């Protein structure tokens with residue numbers, strides 16, 4: 459067993475020729491992705507985030523090509539999470555308006571213009587968060603005009619709490635880990651008549667996290683367009699509850715069918731719930747404090763919806779120690795010859811962390827089917843979401859790195 463990383467082939471991976479199929483379409487589907495794209499791309503400030511080619515890094519790692527989807531600029535929130543939580547908030551509020559007025563044709567544009575402000579103001583949305591999802595829900599609540607209460611666990615940094623509060627949300631601490639905060643948010647919402655806008659699903663709670671995941675599909679649509687619909691050979695998707703990974707996996711499967719890329723899920727060593735679940739062939743809960751510098755990935759339970767896609771859709775899983783995540787952040791900040799510097803938080807750099815592990819351990823490179831012909835897509839899911847931590851890790855601010 460390697461000391462600092464391990465990789466696993468998914469024994470239940472669907473063959474490349476297997477169609478996405480009607481059963482999976484009951485979870486994530488093209489109509490849902492299209493609806494989310496139409497809405498989100500109509501919001502003020504929408505712009506596709508860059509897909510950056512890192513040829514120097516690819517050469518250094520013995521790969522043909524690396525493309526990095528840089529989510530730092532997403533709606534000013536510094537992570538892809540802006541797409542999911544806020545989209546689900548809009549849908550919650552549209553349903554509230556529909557219930558009160560009978561109008562089912564509301565678009566988020568009408569909420570933005572304040573058309574139903576009186577109805578919307580009475581709603582409260584809530585969730586548990588490691589930071590980024592809560593920021594998205596708080597932003598969505600402010601954008602569309604409802605109240606917001608966000609629950610954070612003990613390990614969420616002050617910088618991340620402040621970033622949520624800046625959007626006018628109440629931020630409350632829960633003792634324990636992320637999963638404790640999820641349970642607490644659900645109980646408090648039930649007692650107060652609030653709506654939980656969670657990025658994770660569980661039995662009986664699926665519709666809202668499904669909206670969140672369809673929102674994440676915007677990333678995949680942009681990537682396909684930016685790469686002229688030419689699929690990479692590999693995708694490395696970091697997983698907390700697995701919603702991002704599943705959304706990207708499903709979207710590429712629907713789009714590219716048998717040409718879809720080899721799909722690898724990346725997690726921290728001590729919060730490897732998708733890895734353990736793929737190994738066991740059923741969802742496995744990982745306990746403990748799940749502590750990792752990859753704050754967005756500190757989750758011990760895979761989302762039910764995510765599992766329905768990843769169980770067959772993931773080809774492999776990788777678990778990496780924090781040291782690789784930190785090396786990835788620094789590598790992106792001080793890039794190989796010819797590449798532009800990139801500002802990534804520790805969670806955002808997780809895909810590169812897996813490639814660094816594959817550089818060090820030939821068995822991991824083999825398990826991930828990486829070779830000199832590989833064209834790898836990395837999901838740069840966040841920028842410097844906590845600027846103080848970023849500066850500590852890199853020794854410079856984001857602005858200095860990019861200067």
Ligand SMILES: Cc1ncc(COP(=O)(O)O)c(C=O)c1O
Nearest residue numbers: 590698699700701702754839840
């Ligand atoms: C920046 C970032 N990347 C990736 C993830 C993982 O997403 P998911 O929990 O959907 O697996 C998160 C989750 O919070 C995140 O904040």
